[in-house]
Amino acid sequence: MARWADAADDTDALGGRVRAVLGAGPRGPVGADLAAQGPHLLIEGPPGSGRTELLRAVVASLAAAERPDRLGIVLVDGRGGPGAGGGHGEGLRVCTDVPHVTTHLSAHDPVRMREFAQSLSAELKRRAELLGRSDFAEWHSGRELSGRMVAQRTATARGGVQAEAAAGHGAGDLDSPPSSTMRLRPGAARRQTEAAAPPLPRLVVVVDDLDALVSPALGSTGRPAAGSVMRALEAVAREGERLGVHLVTASGPCPRTAETEPARRATLRVTLDTPAPGPDEPAPGRGSLTCADGRVTPLQGGRVTGRIPRTATLRPTVVPLEWHRMGDPPARRPVRELGNGPTDLALLASALERAAREVSAVEVPSLL
Numbered sequence: 001m002a003r004w005a006d007a008a009d010d011t012d013a014l015g016g017r018v019r020a021v022l023g024a025g026p027r028g029p030v031g032a033d034l035a036a037q038g039p040h041l042l043i044e045g046p047p048g049s050g051r052t053e054l055l056r057a058v059v060a061s062l063a064a065a066e067r068p069d070r071l072g073i074v075l076v077d078g079r080g081g082p083g084a085g086g087g088h089g090e091g092l093r094v095c096t097d098v099p100h101v102t103t104h105l106s107a108h109d110p111v112r113m114r115e116f117a118q119s120l121s122a123e124l125k126r127r128a129e130l131l132g133r134s135d136f137a138e139w140h141s142g143r144e145l146s147g148r149m150v151a152q153r154t155a156t157a158r159g160g161v162q163a164e165a166a167a168g169h170g171a172g173d174l175d176s177p178p179s180s181t182m183r184l185r186p187g188a189a190r191r192q193t194e195a196a197a198p199p200l201p202r203l204v205v206v207v208d209d210l211d212a213l214v215s216p217a218l219g220s221t222g223r224p225a226a227g228s229v230m231r232a233l234e235a236v237a238r239e240g241e242r243l244g245v246h247l248v249t250a251s252g253p254c255p256r257t258a259e260t261e262p263a264r265r266a267t268l269r270v271t272l273d274t275p276a277p278g279p280d281e282p283a284p285g286r287g288s289l290t291c292a293d294g295r296v297t298p299l300q301g302g303r304v305t306g307r308i309p310r311t312a313t314l315r316p317t318v319v320p321l322e323w324h325r326m327g328d329p330p331a332r333r334p335v336r337e338l339g340n341g342p343t344d345l346a347l348l349a350s351a352l353e354r355a356a357r358e359v360s361a362v363e364v365p366s367l368l
Contacts, residue, residue, distance in 0.1 A: 001355045004067045012036070014140035015244055016070035016202035020061040022054065022270065022289060023301040030289055030299040031061075032268050034204070034248075035137075037291055039241035040265055043250040045272025050284035050301055051250040052091060052208055054270065057302035058248055059095045059206060060348055068100040068356050070201050072364035074120075075104045076229070078209035092208050094305055097349035099356045103367040105229075107213060112368060113225035117232040119367040123203070124235055127243040130200060136244035143199065201364055203245045205236055207262075210251040214260055230260070237261035267292040272301070304348070308341035 007017040018034040032041060041058070045051050059073055077091040096104050105116045131139045207213070213230050216223040236245050238261055249266070251257045258264075272287035285301030 001358060003065060004355070004359065007066050007070070013066075014137050015200060017066040018062060018071065018202050018204060018246060019065050020058045021302065022058065022061075023285065023299040025297050025299045030297050032289065034246045034268070035202075037268055038246055039267070040237060040247040040262065041249070041268040041270070042263055042266035043248070043270045043272065044253065045250075045270075045287065046252060046274050048275055048284065049272035049287070050275070051252075051272060053303055053305060054272070054285055054301040055092060055206055055208055055248065055250055056095055056345060057304050059092070059098060059101070060304045060345055061302070062204060063098045063100045063352055064348065066100075066202075067359060067361050068352070069361040069364065070199070071100055072102045072201050072203045073098070073100045074203065074205045074367060075101055076116075076205065076207040076213075077104075077106045078207060078212035079107065092206065094343075094345060095349075097346065097353075099349075099353050099361070099363070102364045105368065107216075107222040107226065107229065108220070110222055110225035113222055113229050116368055117225070117228035120205070120232040121235060123367060124232075124239055124243060124245065127200065127245070128239070131243065135242040136200070136202070140199065200244065203364075205233065205245065205247050207233065207247065207249040210249045210260070210262060211254040211257050214254065214257045234261040237265045270299075270301075304345040305343045307343055 007013055010017060013019075013035065018038070019031055020034070021029045021031045023030055032038070034041060043051050043054055059075070062071065062073065073095075075092040075095060077093070079091065091106075093104060093106075095101055103116070105112060107113060134142065210233075212220075213226045213233070216226040220226075233247065233249075236247050240246055247262050247266070249262050251263065269290045270287055271290065272285065275281070275284045275286070283300070285303065287299060287301070289297045289299055291297075
C-alpha cells in the first residue's frame with residue numbers, strides 16, 4: 001500500500017505506473033518502465049528458456065507497483081488448452097488470482113477469441129474518443145489541473161450569509177440571484193458526474209506464445225479466430241502508446257512473428273539464452289535486456305511460481321554399508337521440494353487482494 005501511495009503521488013506516472021522488475025543483473029535489480037522506455041516489451045527465446053515464467057514475474061511486479069484501479073492486466077495464452085504455457089503446465093492462468101487481472105483468454109475457443117478481439121478493438125476506440133487529440137499523459141495532466149482549479153465567481157453574493165454559502169458550496173457552480181434561493185447551474189451536475197467517474201487506467205496486454213497466434217498449428221481449435229486476435233494486438237502495437245495500452249509478448253525465434261507489428265514496435269526486448277545442464281551453464285530465464293538506446297544489460301529472470309518447501313529429504317539417516325563399498329565416495333542425496341508449500345505468486349496475490357480491499361480499489365471492467 002505504501003508503494004501504491006507513492007505511485008499516486010508520482011507526477012511522472014500520471015494515470016498509472018507501469019514499472020516491472022524483470023530480474024537480477026550484475027548491479028542489482030533490472031527493471032523496465034513501459035511508459036518511459038516502452039511502450040511495448042518483447043521476450044524472445046527458444047523453448048525451455050523461461051519465457052512463460054518471466055511473463056508471470058512481469059505480471060507480479062506490475063501489480064506490486066500500482067493499484068488495481070489504476071492498472072488493468074489482460075492475459076492471453078496463445079497456445080491455449082490444458083498443459084499449455086510450459087513450466088507448471090498452466091501458462092498464465094496461475095496469474096488470474098492477482099486482482100489487477102481483468103481478463104484471461106485461452107486461445108482454443110474461437111467464439112471467445114472473436115469476442116475478445118472485438119472488445120479490445122472497442123476499448124481502443126473508446127479511449128481514442130475520450131482522449132480526443134491528447135495523449136494519455138496529457139489527458140491525465142489536464143484532469144489533475146482541472147481538479148485543483150477554482151472557478152471565479154461571476155456574480156457577487158449579497159450579504160454575509162450569501163457570501164459564506166457561496167464560498168462553502170463552490171461559487172463557480174452557483175447562481176446568486178437577489179433572492180435567498182441558490183440554484184445549481186445546469187453544467188454543475190455534469191461536472192460533478194465527471195469528477196466522480198474513475199480515471200482512465202493504464203492497460204497491459206500480456207501474450208504468451210505470440211507465434212501460436214501468428215502461425216496457428218494445423219488442427220488447432222483456435223486457428224479460425226487467431227487472425228482477428230492478431231489484428232486487435234497489432235492495433236494495440238500501433239496506437240497503444242497514445243491510449244495508455246501496452247503490450248508484453250513472448251515469442252520464439254519465428255521469422256513470421258518478427259515481421260508483425262507487436263514485434264517491430266517493441267522498444268524493450270529481452271533475449272533469453274538456451275538453457276543447458278550443468279552448474280556453470282545458463283539456467284532458464286538467463287538472458288539480456290536491450291533498451292531503445294541500444295544499452296544491453298544481462299539479467300537472470302525472476303521466478304515466482306516455485307513452491308516454498310516445507311520439508312526436505314536431508315535428514316539424519318543410518319544405512320548399512322557393505323565392506324566392499326568402503327572405498328566408494330558417499331552418495332549425494334538430492335534435496336527435493338515436496339510441493340506442499342505455497343508459491344511466491346500465490347502469497348503475493350493474497351497480499352494484493354487484502355491491500356486492494358484496504359484502499360477500496362474499484363475493479364477495472366473485464367473485456368469479456
